[in-house]
Amino acid sequence: MPCSSLPPLFFFIFFVFLLPLVLSLPSFPSDNLTLYGDAFFSHKAITLTTHQPTCSSSSIGRAFFIYPLRFLDPQTNSTASFSSRFSFSILSSPSCPSGDGLAFLIASSTHFPALSMGLPQPSPSSSSFFAVEFDTTFDPSLGDINDNHVALDVNSASSFASVDALSRGIDLKSGKLITAWVEYRHAIKMVRVWLAYSSTRPPTPILASKIDLSERLEDFMHVGFTASNGEGSSDYLIHHWQFTTLDHDSRSMDVVDEGDCFLCYEGDSTGFGYDSNSRENERRKKIAEMALGLAGLTAFVVSVMAAMVVVCVFLTRRKGGVKKNREQGQSCRFQTSKVPTRLSLSEIKSATMGFNRDRLVGEGASAKVYKGYLPFGGDVAVKRFERENDLDCLHNPFATEFATMVGYLRHKNLVQLKGWCCEGNELVLVYEFLPNGSLNKVLHRNFNSSIVLSWRQRENIVLGVAAALTYLHEECERQIIHRDVKTCNIMLDADFNAKLGDFGLAEVYEHSSSTREATIPAGTMGYLAPEYVYSGVPTVKTDVYSFGVVVLEVASGRKPVEDDGTVVVDYVWSLWERRKLIEAADPRLMGKFDALDMERMLLVGLLCVHPDDHKRPRVREAARILKKEAPLPLLPPTKPRVRIRPISPHATPETPYVVTDSFTTDEAPYLTPRSQFY
Template sequence: MPSLLLFWVHFFLFFDFIFPSLSGPFFPEKNLTLFGDAYFRNNVIGLTQELSCLSSSSSPSPPPPSSSSAVGRAFYVYPIRFLDSTTNSTASFSCRFSFSIIPSSLCPSGDGIAFLITSNAESFSSSRGYMGLPDQALYAQDPFFAVEFDTSYDPSLGDINGNHVGIDVSTIISAASVDVFSSGIDLKSGRQITAWIEYRDAMKMIRVWVGYSHIRPPSPILVTQIDLSNQFKEFMHVGFSASNGQGASIHVIDHWQFKTFGSLPSTIPADTSEEGDCFICFSEEPSSSADYYARRKKVEEIAFGLGGLGAFVFSAVAIFAVICFFLIKKRVHIRKCKERLNCKVQTNRVPGRLSLAEIKSATMAFNPSRIVGEGASATVYRGSLPSGREVAVKRFERANRMDCMRNPFTTEFATMVGCLRHKNLVQLQGWCCERNELVLVYEYLPKGSLNKVLHKHSNSAIVLSWNQRLSIVLGVASALTYLHEECERQIIHRDVKTCNIMLDAEFNAKLGDFGLAEVYEHSSVTRDATIPAGTMGYLAPEYVYSGVPTKKTDVYSFGVVVLEVATGRRPVDDGGKVLVDLVWELWGKGKLIEAADRRLMGKFDVVEMERMLLVGLSCAHPDHEKRPPVKEAARILRGEAPLPLLPARKPRVKIRPVLPDDSSAEDCQSLDDLPWMTPKSHLSKD
C-alpha cells in the first residue's frame, strides 16, 4: 500500500515532466534508454555520478570508483523520424529543457552537458571526456548534431573558455560558439538553467536561447546557419550526453520537451513559437536541483510513513486540492505570460506574414505596369496595402518552385529576420511563402535607386546637390559600419553598389538587397571560399581571385560607390574605362579635382570634394590591408581624421592572404605577372 501511495504522489506532483510524442499517463523511466553512468531517479535524469577525488593530503577521499565510466547518456527510447526519403524533406525541430551542473567543491569541474541528436545511440567517445560525444575516428559513418554546454576549457578543441555554448556537427570541434558569461550565465553555478534550441530547415538556421528564468529571453544567445539535411538520416536518436573527464560534477536534466514539425516553405515563421504564446511558460518556478532532491526525499519519507487505506484516502484528498491549486495558479500564470508576450511582440514589431491574396491585391496581380526594378533573381513591384501604406514587393524567381533553399530569398529572409534595425537599411515589412511564390515586402522609397538618380536622369532636372551626395555617402557608411561592427553578428553584404542603395523622399540613403549576404560570428576567423558573386566594377581583386568575402571586400565596393557619387560616372563606362583607374590617373597628374561631376557646375566645396575622392581611392586600394574600415572612412569624410596617404600612382595589384593564417608574405603574387585565371563567378553588369 505505501508503494501505491508513493506512485500517486510521484505522478501528481510531477505531472509537468514532458516527453515528446507522448500523451496521457505514462511512466517516464520507461521512455528512456540509459547508458554509462546515467540514471533516472525521482523523475529527474542524472547523467553523471556523484564522485569524489583527492584534493589534498589533508582531506583524503577515495578516487572515483572503477565501475564509473564518467560518461552518461539518456535517449528517448524510440528513434524519431527527421527525414522523409520520398519527398526528400527534412523536419524542423524545437527543444526546451532545464538542467543543472553542480560541481564538486573538492575537484575540478566536469566537462559539461550536450543535447544530442545521433544516428547511433551507442556511438561513444573513446575517452572519458568530451561530454561523451561520438568519436568520429570510430563512428565516421554515424553523423550527429549537438549543442554543448561546455564547462571545460580545451584549447586543442578550439574552446573559447570554460563557460560557453557551442554547436557541433559530426565533430567535437564546434562550428560556432559563444561565451555565456557575457549574458550573465554561469554554467557551473549549480542553479537551474533553461535552454531553448530551435532548428528551422526552411532557413537552415539554428538558434539557441539560455536563461535562468523559464520565460524565453527576447534574443537568442547563439544564431548560426547550418544545413542539417545532409546530417540527418531518416531516423535519429534524441537525448543528452555528459561526462566528467578528469573532474567531478553532477549533470541533471529536470524538464524536457521536444517536438518536430514540417519544413515546407509555408512554415517559415516569425519570431514566435508554433505552440502559441505560452509554449515557453511553466506552471511554477521549480527550485534548484539540491532543493529538489531534498524535497523528494522528504515526500518519500512522509509517503512511506502514512501507509494504510485511511492514509491513502487522506492523501488522495490532499493531492486533489494541490492539483486544483496548481491548475488555478497555472491558468493565472498563462494569462500573465500572454500579456507579457503580446507586449513583447508589439514592441519588437516582428515583420508579419502576408497571404498571397494580399500580395496580388497590392500589386494588381503582379501587373507589369507596377514593376519598378528588375534584377538577376527578383522583380520589384510597387504596391499598396489595404492600410494605404505603399510598399516595394520583391518577387523572387526560381527554376524549381518547390526548391526554396536554392534561392536568394532564403539568404535575404534569414538575414533580415534577424531584426536589422538601422535608419540607413531598407526595412522589411512582411513576407509571403505560399504555393509557388516567394515574396519579401519592404518599405517603399519614392526616389528609387541611387543608380537611376545618378545615371538614368543625366539630362533631366534631377541632379543631386553636393550636400545630398555627401549625406548619401555618409549614410551608406553608417549602414556598413552597423553590419560590420555593431550588429549582433557580422554581415558581409557582398553586393554594395548604387543599384542597391535606395533613396527616400528627402534623398536619405538606405542600403538594401541582402540576397548575397554572408553572416558570421564576430569571433570567427574562418571564411570559406565561395563562388564570387556581385557586379563588375565593384568587386575587390582579391575576392575575384580567391572567392573569400571579408569586410575589406565590402570596403572596396564602398570606395567605388564613393567615386561614382563624386564623379557621376559609372564604375565601367561604355568604352570599357574603369572609374578607379581614371581617378588614379588624375591623382598621379595632380589634377584630382577634374574628376568632379561636371553637372555640379563647380557648386561644391573643393576641400570636401578632394577629401571624398581620396577616401574613394583609399577604400578601393588594390591592397586590402591598406583599406581603412568604413567607420574610419566616414570620420575622414566628416573632417574628423587626417587624409589618407596615397602613392603618386596606382600600386600594382598584389594578391595577399585574406585570412591571417593562410600563408606568409612571401606568397604574394602580382596580377600583372599572372594570366587571368579567375574562378567561375556569378557576375552581372548592372
C-alpha cells in the first residue's frame, strides 16, 4: 500500500465507517423515548412514578420507544420473535404500602385509559397489548397469587400465567437492581421470562408459557414500560433496556439495532426528594456530556489517522511475509474469537421443541441430530449424544468430537461448531445447519427423483472433501485421522459445497509421532481399508481408502454396498479389468459429463482404494490429479490381492504372509488388532 494513498484512503474510511459511527453515537434518552404521565429522566434512569405526599395519591407513568415497531413478518405473515433485556429497581416508601407494580408492555397505542400498573383498560375499542408484569400488590379481583409475583397478560389485567418470584429467590420490593430477560419464540409459540440479581441470565426461566402472539398482536406495536402506585407509594426505575425483534432468518427487522434503545446506569439515589430544578440539572448534564462526546470523537479521529500511518508502514513491510504464509495454507491453531458458546439445557430444549421427533433429521450409532432454532443463531443442527448413567462428560464420543472441534478445526470445508451443552444427563453439540443435508441422502435419492447432482457439482463436492482431509492430515498443528469418512458425514450447504463433519471417532497425533495404538476397528463397513480392519491401526492411508470409496460412490451413484451385496470397489475394479471403466458412470447423469473427466475421477477412486496402502496417494496428490495438475495414475490391469503378515513378538522376516482378496462383514469383529500390512 503506497503511503501516498493515505489521504484518500482515510477519507474513504471516514465516510464509510466513522461517519456512521458519529450518527449512531448513543443518543440521550429524550431523543428516542417518549414519556407519559409522571415519568421523567433522573440520575441516568427512567423513573416511572413520583413520590406523592400522601400514600393514597395515585401516580402513573409510562415510557415508550419513540417509533412503533413492526411485529408482523410480511413474507411469512406471522409474528416475529423478539427478545428484550432490561434492568429495574423498585424502591418502596418506608411509611406507605407498595405500589401496584411495573410492567414491560407491547401495545398497539400509547394513549389509553389505565388500570393497575397503568395497563390498558379493556373495551371494544381499546388497543391490544401483551405485558409481563412485576406485580408488587395483591389484588384478588385480578387473580393475583400474592404481592410479589411475575405474570403474563394479554388484552387483560387478569393474568393467564403467573409465578411467585419470592419462591425463586427474587424479592421484587428489595430495592436491589434486578435484570429481566423476556423472549418470545414464534417457532415454538412460547414466552419465557428470566430474572436475576446479576447480569448473567440463569439457565432456567422463572416463567414459561405457550401462547401464539400472532393472534394477539397487530402489524405495528409500541414497546415500553408502564407502572402505577395505586393505593401505595413506590418508585419504579428502569436503568438499562435492550430490545430486538427477529424474523425467521434471525435478522433484525424494523427496529432499533441490537444495541441499546435506552442506556443509562444505576444512579446513587433513593428515588425520593427530587427538587423542581431536577429537569434543568439534567439538561445541563446533557450539554456537558455532549461536549465531552465531541471532544472524544475528535481524539478518536486523530488516533485513527495516526494508526493508518502505522498500518501503512506495517503492511508495506509485511507484504512479502503475508503472501508466504498464505501459500503455506491455513493455520490450525486455536482461535479464541471463534470459541463455541456454552448453552443451557433449557435453551437446547427450547431450540428443538423438547427434542421433538418431528425435528429429527439424522440418527447415528451414538447420537441423534435435530434441526433447531436459536434466537441469535438462526437454524442450527443439534447433535444429542446417547449417554449411559455411569458415564460422565469425559467418557463419551461427545468428548472426542468436542475436544477435536474446539481445539483445532477451522476450515471452510468442515462443519463448524457453534455451541455445546453438558448438563445433567445431556451431552449436546450445536453445529451450523446445512440446508441440503448429507451427501448420502442427496446422492441416493429415489432413482426417479427430479433432483440429481450435476457433474460439476460432483466434482466440486469431491474436491471439497479432499481439501478438508488435506487440512486434517497435513495442515493442522497436529495430524487428525478422521476414521469415519463417508457420504453420511459429508454435509452440503445451500450451494452444494461439501463440509466434512462427525469427529466422534477422530484420532489426533503429533506429526512427528510414528506410534499408532491398535484398537478395535471403528467406522462403517464398505468404507474401511482392509489393513485397518485386520490391524485396527488407523493411519492417513486408511482415511485415503475411505475417501476413495466416496469418490467411486459420487462418480457411479452406487452405494458402498448395494442391497444385493455388490461392493462398489469390486464393481468398479471389475469394469477396469474388462476395459469398460466408463460404464461405471452414474446413469442418472444421462451422459452429461466429459468422458475423460469421468474416467479420471474413477481412476483416482481406484488408486485411493488400492489394496496395498503404500500404493495409495496422499489426498493432496489425489486432488492434484483431479484438477489435472498431475498425470493420470498407473494401475495394474487386475485388482491386486491383499498381502498380510501378522505381528507378534516372535515374528521374523520369514514369517509367512496371509494372502486374501477381501474381508467379509462377518469376519471383521473377530480379527486381531495386532497385525501389519505389506
